[in-house]
Amino acid sequence: SAGNTSQLTDTPAHEGSPVWSPDGSRIVSFVMNAKTGSYDLFVRPATPDSKAELLFSSPFLKYPTDWTRDGKYILFGSVGSATKSDVWAYSMAARRAMPLVDTVYAEGYGAVSPDGKWLAYQSDESDNTNQIYVQPFEPGSSGTQRRWQVTFAGGALPRRRGDGGELFYMARDGALMAAATQAK
Secondary structure: OOOOOOOOOOOOOOEEEEEEOOOOOEEEEEEEOOOOOOEEEEEEEOOOOOOOEEEEOOOOEEEEEEEOOOOOEEEEEEEEEOOEEEEEEEEOOOOEEEEEEOOOOOEEEEEEOOOOOEEEEEEEEEOOEEEEEEEEOOOOOOOOOOOEEOOOOOOEEEEEOOOOOEEEEEOOOOOEEEEEOOOO
């Protein structure tokens, strides 16, 4: 009923950054591995007292940011490598992770358009100020993708409207902004 909440997890581990699966049946989040000190990705049914399953582990901090509408990829940020922070995708079919944006700059908070064609993310490559960029979403392709800078006065935490018509982001002063988008 409206107004009721249920606690999904109850463990001593540090957990966070939950992202819903497209059908709302599962949640992916990070859980701190007490033995290694890394943050690994776990997926669980979206029901109280459900058991979490390890999805992806690596020595670096990870945090999920999006789950593509077709259910094929989970996007996450990875922090701690030689390239600062990067945008990665985990393929549910291949059960492996691959970098999407991994430059010498700090990129993060990747979000895919509802049609699965575009990746939006934040990067500090413009004078060490976070700005929003968009590039084709092509997991597994090698090399640097052509990209377009969307903001010029600062922007972070991009998210798409459900129908893809707008890209929401946080401005430098904390205001919620929207940019109209159109498919090409």
